[in-house]
Amino acid sequence: MSATLNGPEATRYPAGAExxxxxxxxxxxENPYGFAAMRQRDERADLTALADEAGTDLRLAFVPRCFGGELLTADDTLMxxxxxxxxxxxxxxxxxxxxxxxxxxxxxxTPEQCAEVVTMARHGQSIGFALIEEEHDGDLLAGDCSLxxxxxxxxxxxxxKWRVGLGPRCSALLVLARxxxxxxxxxxxxxxxxxxxAKAKRHVHRTEGFRGIEFADFCFDNLLVPVQDVVxxxxxxxxxxxxxxxxVRAMSTAAxxxxxxxxxxxxxxHATTAGFEGAPLTAMPYVRRELGASAAALTVADVVATACARGLHTLPGQQSLWSSVAKSVVTDLxxxxFARCADVLAFRGQLADGPTGAFGVARRDNAVVRYLDIDPVGNLRLIAQQLRRLASHDVLDQPPPRPELATxxxxxxxxxxxxxxxxxLSWRGRDDVTAALPAVSHDIRDLLAGEPSAxxxxxxxxxxxxxxxxxxxxxxELADALGKDCGRSAELLDLAERFAQLHAAASCVHLWWFNRHRPLFGQAPASTGWLVAALDVLRNRGGGPRGRLEPEIAAAPFTLAEALHADGRLFSAAPVQLREGAS
Structure with missing residues (x-):
């Protein structure tokens, strides 16, 4: 059942909507900021006018105002x-x-360095970041580039230094040196x-996705660095x-x-306009199930990314964990x-032209994000390091949600x-998201007691x-069995991945609980269909990617997606009215 979207729901994220x-x-x-222009940009391996137009909104959107930036809240920037x-x-x-x-x-x-980089961002100049080296890719604590x-x-x-984003055109470069x-x-x-x-040698790399966003190596040979340039x-x-x-990890989920x-x-x-045996493609049970599962996966990604962005404000000390969870879950889902939608599109998803031609471009761009900033294995290592500390807390202790979590x-x-x-640098306390789950679950049981649909x-x-x-x-048990080898084991990384999925599931529960009196995803307040499907998506991933949802479970997120699509709204808990849906 859809809810009428007005009041606070209609005014969420006004900057993004504008x-x-x-x-x-x-x-x-003909729109230079549309899907056809995306295909054209990809073919030319060049950036479109979109970067210039959106840049006025985004270049300083991650910089707090105390530094001269334009950040309102991190979830505003994310949107x-x-x-x-x-x-x-x-x-x-x-x-x-x-x-x-x-x-x-x-x-x-220093204050002078801070002012300099903010001024550069304001003027659209790129500042590269040289972190890793090809010989030590994925190992942040290794490197031979020396100062x-x-x-x-x-x-x-x-x-x-290896594969610096926008390296061929950056106006400045921050280098991490031994x-x-x-x-x-x-x-x-x-x-x-x-x-x-200008004194450094650059070698350019091009990627399958993000065409036009080139990467470069930098080679330094006894380059003079004045002491005032140390950060x-x-x-x-x-x-x-x-x-x-x-x-960075929290914001990267936006892509x-x-x-x-x-x-x-x-x-x-495509599915709402194409026909099959005299009926719309969406009448096929398989199509409805796959689109429902896709919507459920996107629902989870939306919840986790939004919670992480808001958590930067409310529980900043825990973001070493939350941001790694968000990176893992959102890239996976x-x-x-894309995998499910590609099967529904069939061969149309492989065409470079036509109404679905942007699909392949978006899929390749999406894939690159998984390996930016930190690779999947390195990211799981960060979760695993903290998981061993989290495991030391008493699981029988069930604290109520902190006010910061509710916010x-x-x-x-x-x-x-x-x-x-x-x-x-690293969080040594509880993970508030998972620690508060027992108390919130108890309250949900009390609230829904006696309701057959619950x-x-x-x-x-x-x-x-x-x-x-x-x-x-x-x-x-893993630590007892492997001893000092536990930290490097594949089994520990498997547990880290599983914990990330459980953290995501708990996040979905909290979003429902703390917003149960308002519409989410365009649904009536307290609707549970999207939440059940979200929990099943995450539970089924324990047996590998693309676990199947039962048709009756996939029905709720499919209906959700169908309504938001028809109304021209974003697939989000806060379904912003999109341009194509405006009257």
Whole structure:
């Protein structure tokens, strides 16, 4: 059952909605910000006018106002970047690729350095970030690119950095260089400008997706680095990077959400107009099930990404965990959306022209996001490191939700100011999302007691709690069996992946609970169909990708997607009115 969308629901994320309307109907072939333009950009391997137009909204949208930026809240920024990305997956990197370097400088730089990078972002100049080296790809604590004291009060930089985003055209470059022997304290950040980069050799890489967003290697040979270009203290570089990447991982989900929205929208366009045996394609049970499962997967991704973005304000100390969970879950589920929709489109999904021609472009762009900032294995390692500490907490202790958690998930609740300085290197306490699940589940049972329709949800809540309770046991048993090898084991990474899915499931429960009196996903308040399907999507992933949903479970998210698609709204808990749905 759909709800009438008005009041707070209609006014959520006004900046993103204004951007989307300003960019015009993406279905119009002549629209330079539409799906046809996405295909043309991809064919030319060049950026479109969309980057210039959306850049006015996005370039400073991740910079807190205390630094001269334009960030209102992180979920506002997420929504604007997501709405731009649905028209072209390169929109976010074309305008926000400097987010990592800029955030590092804002965290550790001098006031002069902070002002410089914000000014560069305001003028559309790109600041590259040189983190990894090809010989040590995926190992953040390794690297041979070194910074040496030249004996005269300055430094010299020698070595090579690999695949820097927008490297061929960046106006400045933040480099993480080795200044010590071992560990995270062995690295330091330095900020290089145009005149320095002119002396560095660059080798350009092009990718299958994100065409036009080129990557480059940088090779430095005894480059002079004045002491005033060091960002933060000597040996503090890695900690700064790991804290900055929490914001980066949260924001990167916007590209996945935007691309996946386009995949489902183009597929719904086709399925609602194509015929099969005299009936619309959407009358086929298989099609309805696959589109329903796609919508359920996108629902979960939306919840996890939004909660992570809001959590940057409310529970910043936990974002070392939450942002890694969001990166893992959203990249996985967005690929699931594409896989299911591709089967519904069949050969049409392989065509480069026609109304579904943008599908393949969006799919390739979406795939690149999975490997940006940190690769999937490295990301799971970050979760695994914290999982071993989380397992030490008493699972029988069932604390009530903290006010900060309620604020995170209550979509109308005002958020405190985002303070980058509150981001912690690593979280050593409880995960509030999973810790509060027993108490919230108890309250849900009390609320729904005696309602026959509540049976499916209550059953899944019990299964979710049982699965979460097994995680600490499994971690301890693995540690006992493998000893010091536990931290490097594939089994621990498997547990980290499973924990990420359970955290995502608990997030969906919290979103429903703290917003049960308001419509979500365009449905009537307290509707549970989307939640049951979301929990099943995550539960079924335990047996591998693309687990099947039962037809009766897939029916609710299919109806949800069908209504939002027909009304021209975003597939989101806060279904923004899109340009093509405007009257």
């Amino acid at each position: 951007l989307d309307h300003r960019l015009g109907d993406p279905r119009a072939d 604007s970047a997501r709405l731009a990305s649905r028209r072209d997956g390169t929109a976010m990197p074309a305008t926000m690729f400097g987010i990592t370097a800029t955030t590092c400088v804002l965290l550790a730089g 040496f004291d030249d004996g005269r009060g300055d430094y010299r930089l020698t070595g090579r 200044t010590g022997d071992r560990g995270p304290a062995a690295f330091t950040l330095v900020l290089l400008r145009d005149q320095d980069l 933060g203290g000597i040996g503090e570089g890695m900690e700064t990077v790991l804290r900055a990447l929490q914001l 996945n959400l935007g691309c996946a929205d386009t995949a489902l929208r183009l597929t719904m366009d 967005s690929e699931d959306v 995170t998930f209550s979509l109308d609740a005002p958020l405190p100011e985002l303070r980058l300085s509150d981001l912690a 049976g499916p949800l209550l059953c899944r809540l019990g299964s979710l709690q049982a699965a979460l309770s097994l995680i600490p046991r499994d971690v301890h």
